[in-house]
Amino acid sequence: MAPRHHISRAAAALAFLQLACAQQPGTSTPEVHPQLQTSKCTKAGGCVQQQTSVVLDWAYRWIHTADYTSCTTSSGAINSTLCPDEATCAKNCFIEGANYTAMGVTTSGDTLTMSQFVQNDGTTTSSSPRIYLLDSDGDYASLNLLGQELRFDVDLSTLPCGENGALYLSEMDHTGGRNQYNTGAANYGAGYCDAQCPVETFKNGTLNTNGAAYCCNEMDVLESNSVASAFTPHPCAADSSNCDKGGCGFNAYGLGYKNYWAQGGTLDTSKPFTIITQFITNDGTTTGTLTEIKRIYQQNGKTVPSAISGPSGDTINSTWCAEVDSSANQFGSLTTMGEALGRGMVLVFSIWNDNSQFMNWLDSGSAGPCSSTAGNPATIQAQDPTTHVVFSNIRWGDIGTTFTS
DSSP states (O other), rough: OOOOOOOOOOOOOOOHHHHHHHHHHHOOOOOOOBBBBEEEEETTEEEEEEEEEEOOOOOOOOOOTTOOBBBBBSSSBBTTOOOOHHHHHHHHOOEOOOOOOGEEEEETTTEEEOOOOOOOOTEEEEEEEEEEEOTTTBBBOOOTTTTTTHHHHHHHTTOOOTTTEEEEEEOOOOSSOOBBBBSSSGGTOOOOBBOOOOSSSSETEETTTOOOBBBEEEEEEEEEEESEEEEEEOOTTTTOOBOSSSOBBBBBBBGGGGGTTEETSSEEEOEEEEEEEEEEEETTSSOOEEEEEEEEETTTTTEEOSSSSSSSEEEEEHHHHHHTTTTTGGTTHHHHHHHHHOOOOOEEEEOOOOOTTTTTTHTTTTTTTTTTTOOOOOHHHHOOOOOOEEEEEEEEEEETTTSOO
């Protein structure tokens, strides 16, 4: 389940040249994407570094007129006078670049750090950044993972109950919905969608005047904190009218392995570790039918035993989905998910907490050891103000090429 905590504050789409002309020295923020080294791996050529960076979601930016009047209301809604339609909105309003450090996002080489809380002028605020992997051409990087694998290192040792450090895939438009009124598009983090069908001010780069939802296929590779985790496919209907919102997720704690994902557990979450996710097809090719999503963990240079013993290990297949998710077949289950992986999906990173449900679906009750109130964001801020997640060494490519078994 991708984060639902962001209410879009986006109020305009405008051409880059318009934005540049509107900027005044000392009053505007240029958009400078933090570089993040990633690698694409093949059996023939090994791992090759990609020229990638990260871009903050559109909804986190200041949108204003030429005289710096906000184009959004105090509640974050669009100013209907300035933006009665897309063309007028693009003429009236400008979007600023982002201050990534102030939003809790820093990179160094192949390492990305995302903080839940940041301090600005001595005041601690919740940032909950959501960012996307951007290619060197100004579009989102397209990860075609059918019959492939994705590997990364993660340190989530400071994430307590109620926090969610997430890495997932969304079948967003790779251009961010670029059009004549939204030429910045992916360069400014536009076009977000997921399987929870969010209603955004802009729907794929177009002013969403009728409040339509924006559904798309989503693969949650990791939703986690230091005490609980899940990985879950969320396929959608062919017409994108609805999606499998619950999904057929895998949660070791929920299966009874209560000391598997834990600080000091079989997979010791007090220390960094490696996650490999393999998207296996029926014929072993990158054009076949997705039949299995397999998870492998490594820590301290060794492969960690799966929570479920046996040759299958920690895996999601069609049988599993049919057993745990009554909606799976309605949306095509793994077949639909595999088709989306084959077309290419956008890599999304986020850290967030949940004011409404306290993240109980992830780490409380049958899902994890946390109490029903431990995830209250106010409690987290008071007790764990430095909570953050670190992703690093991100690689994708042919199965067996991104890690040493």
